[in-house]
Structures are given as structure tokens and as C-alpha cells.
Amino acid sequence: MKEVVAFYPILIDGTITTIILTVLSSILALVISFVVGLSRISKFKIIRILAIIYLEFFRGSSALVQMFFIYFVLPMWGIYFDALTAGVIAIGCNLGAYGSEVVRGGVLAVGKEQHEASLALNYSPYKRYRHVIIPQAIPVMIPTFGNLQIELLKLTAVASLITISDLTFMAHIIRVQTALTLEPFLVILVIYFIIASILVKIVDLIAKKFSKGRNIMIAGEN
Amino acid sequence: MKNIIKFEKVSKSFGDLKVLNQLNLEVKDGEKLALIGPSGSGKTTILRILMTLETIDDGFVSVNNEYLWHETINDKIVPATDKHLQKMRDQIGMVFQQFNLFPHLTAIENVKQPQILVKKKNEIEAKEKAEDLFNMIGLSDKIDHYPHQLSGGQQQRVAIARALAMDPKIMLFDEVTSALDPELVDEVLAVLRKLAADSDTTMLTVTHEMNFAQDFADRVLFFDAGQIVESGSPKNLFSSPKEERTKSFLRKFI
Numbered sequence: 080m081k082e083v084v085a086f087y088p089i090l091i092d093g094t095i096t097t098i099i100l101t102v103l104s105s106i107l108a109l110v111i112s113f114v115v116g117l118s119r120i121s122k123f124k125i126i127r128i129l130a131i132i133y134l135e136f137f138r139g140s141s142a143l144v145q146m147f148f149i150y151f152v153l154p155m156w157g158i159y160f161d162a163l164t165a166g167v168i169a170i171g172c173n174l175g176a177y178g179s180e181v182v183r184g185g186v187l188a189v190g191k192e193q194h195e196a197s198l199a200l201n202y203s204p205y206k207r208y209r210h211v212i213i214p215q216a217i218p219v220m221i222p223t224f225g226n227l228q229i230e231l232l233k234l235t236a237v238a239s240l241i242t243i244s245d246l247t248f249m250a251h252i253i254r255v256q257t258a259l260t261l262e263p264f265l266v267i268l269v270i271y272f273i274i275a276s277i278l279v280k281i282v283d284l285i286a287k288k289f290s291k292g293r294n295i296m297i298a299g300e301n
Numbered sequence: 302m303k304n305i306i307k308f309e310k311v312s313k314s315f316g317d318l319k320v321l322n323q324l325n326l327e328v329k330d331g332e333k334l335a336l337i338g339p340s341g342s343g344k345t346t347i348l349r350i351l352m353t354l355e356t357i358d359d360g361f362v363s364v365n366n367e368y369l370w371h372e373t374i375n376d377k378i379v380p381a382t383d384k385h386l387q388k389m390r391d392q393i394g395m396v397f398q399q400f401n402l403f404p405h406l407t408a409i410e411n412v413k414q415p416q417i418l419v420k421k422k423n424e425i426e427a428k429e430k431a432e433d434l435f436n437m438i439g440l441s442d443k444i445d446h447y448p449h450q451l452s453g454g455q456q457q458r459v460a461i462a463r464a465l466a467m468d469p470k471i472m473l474f475d476e477v478t479s480a481l482d483p484e485l486v487d488e489v490l491a492v493l494r495k496l497a498a499d500s501d502t503t504m505l506t507v508t509h510e511m512n513f514a515q516d517f518a519d520r521v522l523f524f525d526a527g528q529i530v531e532s533g534s535p536k537n538l539f540s541s542p543k544e545e546r547t548k549s550f551l552r553k554f555i
Binding site: 192193195196197198199200201202203206210211214215 | 354403405
């Protein structure tokens with residue numbers, strides 16, 4: 080175990096890379112979730128169809144293969160991404176597909192009467208969604224988004240396969256250098272778990288903030 | 302007095318069910334109208350058509366001498382565009398049976414937000430107007446409560462304030478006390494009685510409260526099967542109904 084601890088600088092680097100990869104992918108995934116999720120309920124059929132194609136493509140194929148495709152295949156057509164960008168795109172697009180279903184579900188969970196009330200007050204469709212529907216849908220979405228957030232963190236481990244030097248990548252390096260197998264993986268297992276626990280805590284805090292005024296019970300409250 | 306609302310041979314069906322059948326109706330500017338009748342007789346549909354929540358199948362509806370569901374483009378009458386509906390909607394406000402307050406906003410934010418977003422008022426003007434209205438509905442001490450912290454009657458009074466804050470020419474009240482516990486009905490009706498007495502806004506109310514209809518309305522319409530069976534002043538209609546259907550309906554309330 081001492082040998083592994085001696086590698087702490089690269090473990091810290093790996094942790095930072097994993098966090099950067101997680102944060103950037105999450106931002107991309109969140110944006111895609113809303114764009115695709117809201118497109119699914121657009122009144123224009125063509126937009127709905129494009130959103131479904133996106134969803135089915137990214138949900139229906141392996142994230143790892145998508146990542147390989149972006150990193151190894153696209154350069155053959157002259158499109159180059161560095162490893163981190165390729166990882167962010169693949170993970171963000173993939174989780175964005177799942178997230179879009181969460182957004183769609185959350186928005187559809189807001190009752191028809193809220194649409195009618197805002198229409199009666201003459202809100203434009205944009206204002207209706209921006210100020211009435213989405214603010215009410217977000218508390219519904221947050222718990223599922225929390226689960227996806229953890230899924231996303233775990234998915235970042237495969238990014239080591241396209242040479243991103245994240246935690247998993249560093250564990251491989253330590254394994255090669257020290258000939259130890261159990262210890263490096265045990266250490267990163269714990270680090271992943273700690274990051275995941277922090278993410279869960281953050282999601283809880285966000286959930287509390289967004290639930291103000293609503294009669295929704297959140298686990299751990301009251 | 303000029304007409305502010307006019308229905309000309311308006312029909313509306315939901316599937317096989319014809320809820321309005323060639324309905325004709327004229328409402329004068331400032332008139333207070335009570336719509337009574339058995340469930341499913343089309344009363345609520347009239348309000349929902351005026352609020353543009355329901356389309357019409359046939360006929361014409363005019364508000365303030367302009368078609369609501371149609372517009373004239375190059376001398377041709379065509380179905381209304383979203384833009385036209387938005388312009389027309391500006392003149393009409395509605396209070397719903399289930400209050401439909403925005404649950405994520407406090408009571409005063411519920412009344413302020415539409416003024417700011419739709420009427421383009423600034424924060425101070427919107428707040429002033431809201432505070433006046435909370436005073437009127439007797440809830441000045443509850444302005445920072447969220448809807449779920451208020452009783453049904455209080456929520457409905459906030460919903461009335463929210464609709465009034467938009468200064469509509471026409472106010473629609475759709476069975477506004479039907480979802481309330483009996484002991485909360487009076488506080489809401491008291492607000493409406495006051496409104497009807499003090500304001501020159503045109504008001505249409507669908508109600509099952511016959512005593513209220515009597516105080517509130519200049520004219521009462523009795524509906525059955527998508528048509529007006531009988532109409533008249535509250536005094537005449539309630540004390541000496543002519544039609545048999547009206548008589549048998551009113552008997553259930555005495």
C-alpha cells in the first residue's frame with residue numbers, strides 16, 4: 080500500500096482530470112437534455128423527429144464505441160479532437176440522451192391547468208415555459224438527474240481507454256510500475272466513491288433550493 | 302349600451318357530444334351575467350371558448366366588435382392566428398374552479414409576475430397594484446405565503462386578485478367555489494359580490510350557488526343541452542320561471 084501512496088501526485092492529477100471530465104460532460108449533458116427534451120414536445124413534427132433520432136441513436140449504442148468513433152474514426156475524415164474533448168462530447172451526448180427523457184417527463188408532469196392558467200394570463204409560449212412550467216418541472220427532474228450524475232461519473236472511467244489520464248488511467252500506470260493490482264484499484268474505488276458521495280450531497284442541496292414553496296418532501300428533510 | 306360579447310350560431314362538440322348547439326348570446330358592456338344549469342350543459346365551455354382555451358367548430362364569436370376565433374385578411378375571413386388570439390386574450394381574464402395558482406411563487410409573486418411579464422409594468426407599479434388588490438381581498442397579511450400554505454378560499458381570492466391585476470374588460474368565473482369546503486365558500490363570494498357592485502367590468506360567472514347568482518347578476522341564463530332555455534333578471538327567473546326544465550332544475554336548489 081505504501082508504494083501506491085507514494086504515487087499520490089499522479090492520483091491527485093487523475094482525480095482532478097476525472098472531476099474536470101465529469102463537470103464538463105455534465106454541463107454538456109444538461110444543455111443537451113433540455114434542448115432535446117423540449118424538442119420532443121415541440122409543436123413542429125420535424126423537430127420532434129430529429130429529437131427522437133438523436134435519443135435513439137445515443138441511447139441505443141455503446142458510449143465506449145461512440146467515444147472510440149469520435150477519437151479514432153472522425154480523424155480519418157479530417158475531424159480532430161483532443162482526448163479530453165472527445166471524452167466530453169461522447170459522455171455529454173450519451174448522458175444528454177438519457178437526460179432528455181428526464182426533462183420531457185418533468186415537463187409533462189406539470190398539469191394542464193398550469194398551462195391554462197398561464198395562457199389565460201396571456202403568457203407567450205416562451206414565457207409560459209420559462210416562468211411557469213420549467214420552474215415547476217425542475218424539482219421533479221432533480222432526483223433522476225442525481226442518479227444520472229452518478230452514472231456519468233462512473234462512465235468517465237472508460238475515457239481512460241482513449242488516453243485521457245483520469246483516475247482509472249492512473250491506476251493502470253501505478254499497476255504497471257509497482258506490479259500491484261489490488262491496491263491501486265482499491266484506492267481509486269474509494270476515491271470514486273468519495274466523489275460520488277459529494278455529488279449526491281450537492282444534488283440534495285440543489286433539490287432543497289428548488290423545492291422552496293412546494294409541498295414536496297425530500298429525503299432527509301423533516 | 303353596446304355589446305361586448307356576441308356568440309352567433311356557435312357550435313362545439315367533444316367527440317359525439319354536442320356541448321353547444323347553434324348558440325346565440327349577446328352580453329352588454331359592463332353586464333354581470335350568471336350562467337346556471339345542469340352539469341354538461343355547456344356553461345363552462347362558453348367561458349373556455351372566450352378565454353381561447355377551447356376552439357369552436359362553427360359560428361362566430363366577437364369580443365369588442367372583433368372576431369375572436371377569426372380574423373379578416375384581404376377581405377377574407379380566416380381562422381385566427383396565434384398573434385390575433387394573443388391580442389384578444391389581453392382583454393379577458395379568468396378564474397378557475399381549481400384556483401390554478403403558480404405553486405412555486407408566493408401569493409404576491411403570483412399577482413406581480415403576470416403584470417411584469419405581460420403588461421410590461423415595472424416592479425414598483427406591479428407591487429403597488431398587487432398590494433391594493435390584497436387589501437381588497439383581505440389578505441394583506443398573507444402576501445409572502447406560498448399557495449400550499451393558504452386555505453382553498455384564500456387561494457381562490459389570490460387567483461381573483463391575479464386576474465384583476467391584468468385589468469381585463471371581461472372577467473370569467475368558472476365555478477369558483479365548487480372546489481371549496483362549504484365554510485370557505487362565503488369569503489370568496491363576498492369578494493365577488495363586492496367586485497360586482499363596485500366595478501364596471503363585464504363579468505360572466507358559472508355557478509351552482511343560486512343565492513349568489515341572485516345578488517351578483519343583472520341577468521341569469523339557464524342552460525340545458527347546449528342552448529339557452531330561459532333568461533331574465535334574477536328576480537323573474539328565480540321566482541317565476543316559465544320553462545318546465547328551468548322549474549325542475551331550480552326545485553332541486555330550494
